[in-house]
Structures are given as structure tokens and as C-alpha cells.
Amino acid sequence: MPYEPPTHTVERSLRATTGARIVAGVDEVGRGAWAGPVTVCAAVTGLRRPPAGLTDSKLLTPKRRTALAAELEQWVTAYALGDASSQEIDELGMTAALRLAAVRALEGLPVRPDAVILDGKHDYLGSPWQVRTVIKGDQSCVAVAAASVIAKVRRDTVMAELEAETEGCAAFGFAANAGYPSPVHKAALEELGPTPYHRLSWSYLDALPRWRHLKKVRLSAEAAALESGGQLGFDF
Structure with missing residues (x-):
């Protein structure tokens, strides 16, 4: 299906209205998984023309996505990744875990961004970062x-390595499902x-009578809503 390529429109707007010179784009993956971390990338690209075919990762085939990621890692001005583990997700709730991973990514950049473009409609990052949600x-x-x-x-890649290298993980199919429901x-x-890589506060345990006793109590109504909503509803 044809799609419009991404542009620098929002970045140009931030530069014009706020004076920001360094703008980072931030996106996450793994929010709706049953196992594994939530991972956030912060990327600074400037206003250069991007590699051909760049779009949302979910619209790309695995082969094309892998090749494009390697190209992007060389093309971007800077990028950094941050994770929040399954244990941190259980302890903090998803919103706080997302913020933790995003801050780790942003603080991993060689230069602090003046502004951040955050995918989605909810600002889970907050102060002191200047955020534009899209x-x-x-x-x-x-x-x-x-x-x-x-x-x-x-x-x-991390989830595939867990399946290949960690005893007891092969049966879960992490290389194919990346820890998502399947x-x-x-x-x-x-x-x-x-x-040990599963999120024990997630609602999938309610349907597993043998293991239901392992479920951790959710810390807040917000965390409960995110987890139950994310059980099956997020894209891989």
C-alpha cells in the first residue's frame, strides 16, 4: 500500500517556534509484550534527506527493516537506546518504565536535545524535557x-538472542514473536x-491457573489499564 514518506515538518516547526537546534525523535517498542524489556530509541537526524523507504518499522518487512536499521545507524547524526526491564515494568508500571527507558536513551546521546518529538498522543516523558507529541x-x-x-x-535481536542462548527460553518462540502474545x-x-524475562503484573497470568499465584499486584489503576489494554492490542 503506498504511503507518504516522513518529513522534517515538525522539526522545522520546533526550530522556528522554540529556537531548538537539536531535536531528537523518540519511539518505543515492546509496550504490549508479555516478556522482555520495553526499548526506546532517541535519534537525531538534522534536516538531511533520509534513506529511501524510511517509514514506521511496522510497515516494513523484517528483511528490509534490518537492512534499513544498519543504514540508519550510520546515517543519523546520533542515536542512543534505553531499556526498562520486565522487573522494572512490574515495579514501576508501564508509564514510569517508558519514561525511565526514554531518559536513559536521551541521556545516552552525545549532546542533550533542545526538544523531543515523541510518537503518540501521550507525553510520558514530561519535564524538564521540551516535548512535542505527534x-x-x-x-x-x-x-x-x-x-x-x-x-x-x-x-x-535481543529477544532472538534470549531464545538462542538462555536455557528454558527456546520453547517460547521469542525469535518469532519477540515476547508478544502468540x-x-x-x-x-x-x-x-x-x-525471569516475563512481566508478572500482566493480565495474561489470569488465564493460567497453574501459575496465577505468581502474579504481582499492580501498583496503580493507570498501570492496570495499560497492561490489560496492552495484552493483545499492540502491534508487534
């Missing part, structure tokens, strides 16, 4: 699209129970 920013903004692709490929993943959970 719905579908991973399709419309160059820096956010770049962050989307790099974050997705990195997290997918029939293989659910069957393994029913038989083997959660691994």
Missing part, C-alpha cells in the same frame, strides 16, 4: 521513523510457566 509520528517524522526502525530491530508463546506459558 500521533503516528513514526510515519510522518523523519527522526521518529528512524528511532522506530532502530528500536524495533535492536529489541527483536499461540506458541501461550502454550509454553501454560506448560512451563513464566521465565
